[in-house]
Amino acid sequence: MPELPEVETVRRDLYRLVAGATVTRVRVLCPGMLRGGTPAALQRSLRGATIVQVARRGKVLILRFSSGWSLLVHFRMTGQLYPVGVGEPLPAHTRTVLELADGRRLAHVDVRKLGTVELVRTDCESAAVSLAAVGRDALCDPPTPQGLEQLLARRRCPIKAFLLDQRALAGIGNIYASEILARAGIAPDTPCHGLTAAQIRALLVAMRQVLTAAVQAGGTTISNYRTGAGTVGGYQTQLRVYGRHGKACRKRGCPGVVERMVQGQRSTFVCPVCQARSADTD
């Protein structure tokens, strides 16, 4: 479940490992995952081109090529992207392969095929389908407390649902939404418009702290996330609530036991002590 810290880790690894590499051939093994393009168009646009930049917006990874084309990769649940060494076999569930001039292959692996790959001209990136509903980046371009307050005042949905909505704030998924709310001490089902100014400031601080620490740790590996170097992340050992139902809250001195609840068909993990609903938010 790659979210912002995982995609950022992949971005940094790929920049280090494949920037400057030249594509000699593109193999599309699962055409159904392509968005707005054909295997032939990928071949025409990327063959002979050099990877010049690796960027990210929200959870979307952007490979920019010297030919003036960009490849937008969304990992959804199980996507991975990493170079495979010369002579090594392609991993199971490889969906797209960029063969490189030095013999390595940049493999796009996705067990569940929920991810997407979109070819778009670099000068028209903002018009891409993959970026159409992507708002400002939660890590690199967060709103001010006043700006967030204005956004939240208009929304009546639970704050957890707001954090998962990529149109407002891009990059946060189910794991980090739980973690950010735990750190901020906010109950996930608090209606957006019921948050106090102090809670909104705490939310922004928690968001920055959690996302920054997760990027530093190389992301969270719960099931099959891999970094751009093919290794596992390290943030799973620092998770405060996610996946820890029945275990003690990790906040120092807190006697709470983490609970699991279902909200919008998604698991949410919460410490009932740190994240107690205040009486006036109902």
Add this chain to the structure above:
DNA sequence: AAGAAGTCCTGGGCGC
């Protein structure tokens, strides 16, 4: 118009 619910997809875990 906003929010809720359904859909896609497949490996792994679980119960019988």
Add this chain to the structure above:
DNA sequence: TGCGCCCAGGACTTCT
């Protein structure tokens, strides 16, 4: 041992 069921959840579509 093996079968079948259900779960994981990001984003899109459809419904209310």
